[in-house]
Amino acid sequence: MFTARNWQRIKSGYRGPEDFYPLRHVGIREWGRGFTLPDSAVLGVNIDALQPGRHTEFSITNLIHVTDSNGAQGILNDQCLKKAKVKQIGEELKVLFSWWSIQVSPQEVDRKKEVRRNIIDEQLRQTIQEPPPKNVRCLQEALLKQYISSPAFLEQSYYGNFKFTYNINDLIGEYKKSVCQGKDPVFSVLGTFKYNIEIMHTVAVHPPGVRIFEQCPQLPSEVISQEGTKWVWRPESTGxxxxxxKQNEGGSWWVDECYPDCRRWEFVSFAFYLPDENPEFPVQLEFKHLTVCDMEESQRFRPPYTYMTREEAEILYQLLRCRI
Incomplete structure (x- = not known):
């Protein structure tokens, strides 16, 4: 079980340090000032005056599991997801999980961006005196890029070129049948993982009565909630x-970077707990669940060195398809 209630260094590695705060989905104002502006603090809103309910809400219907070429071939050969990853979640505490991330639909992204675009329009009207500059549309689009644009909303991945997509409630149903033996799974706040410019809020999905998670509060949290079959994500930082x-002495307006020019962005992962004595999650992951995505080029030297271009991944995808 957990033994700490503050940030603890889990490891330092290729992608930088990994810190963990157990039992809570830590809010953005508790991260420290560097790289920590929420959406509502950009464009001059006072971060200390951030009000509840200002978060953008996203409906979640799918979870994704991203893997490399070796992982995709193994999953398709087995026709299910058998292997889990060990995760350290405390001092001398390592647990087997099957990791899935939430996916926001492109339609949902477009709807929320349109709302944000209207907000930016109003802010520009209040800030810039009439007549509006000729480049007002460019200003709008440049400002919009800092919202709903983080890797959490992109098809591109840091972890591989192959993406398995599953309906969130169907996946939970499979877990209920296989791991929970028909009992309703419990959704617990495992904690918050902090990286250089990423924050991962984690939900542990587990059978009832597992002692490891007995101190974990159950959902909802400020970040994610469930009402029946409906799931809602409320991130503070989406860019x-x-x-x-800015305006220069001549009166011209432009959009400029500021220091720091990047900020931490949030995402949510579902960690499906797999007991040590039976570390398998027999979900039928068939070819219909698989798609190809770009892998972030900066990860091409990341072990186990399975980076592919989109074109190379598409070729392998077709080869795999012929074998099924």
Whole structure:
């Protein structure tokens, strides 16, 4: 079980340090000032005056599991997800989980961006005196880039070129049948993982009565909630950039980077607990669940060195398809 209620260093590695705060989905104002502006603090809103309910809400219907070429071939050969990853979640405490991330639909992203675009329009009207500059549309689009644009909303991945997508409630149903033996799973706040410019809020999905999670509060949290089959995510930071509106001595307006020019962005992962004595999650992951995505080029030297271009991944995808 957990033994700490503050930030603890889990490891330092290729992608930088990994810190963990157990039992809570830590809010953005508790991260420290560096790289920590929420959406509502950009464009001059006072971060200390951030009000509840200002978060953008996203409906979640799918979870994704991203893997490399070796992982995709193994999953398709087995026709299910058998292997889990060991995760350290405390001092001398390592647990087997099957990791899935939430996916926001492109339609949902477009709707929320349109709302944000209207907010920016109003802010520009209040800030810039009439007549509006000729480049007002460019100003709008430049400011919009800092919202709903982080890797959490992109098809591109840091972890591989192959993405398995599953309906969130169907996946939970499979877990209920296989791991929970028909009992309703419990959704607990495992904690918050902090990286250089990423924050991962984690939900532990587990059978009832597992002692490891007995101190974990159950959902809802401020970040994610469930009402029946409906899931809602409420991130504070949806972008990885900071852009500010400026005016020079001649009266011209432009959008400029500020220091720091990047900020931490949030995402949510579901960690499906797998007991040591039976570390398998027999979900039928068939070819219909698989798609190809770009892998972030900066990860091409990341072990186990399975980076592929989109074109190379598409070729392997077709080869795999012929074998099924």
């Amino acid at each position: 990885s950039e900071i852009r500010v509106l």
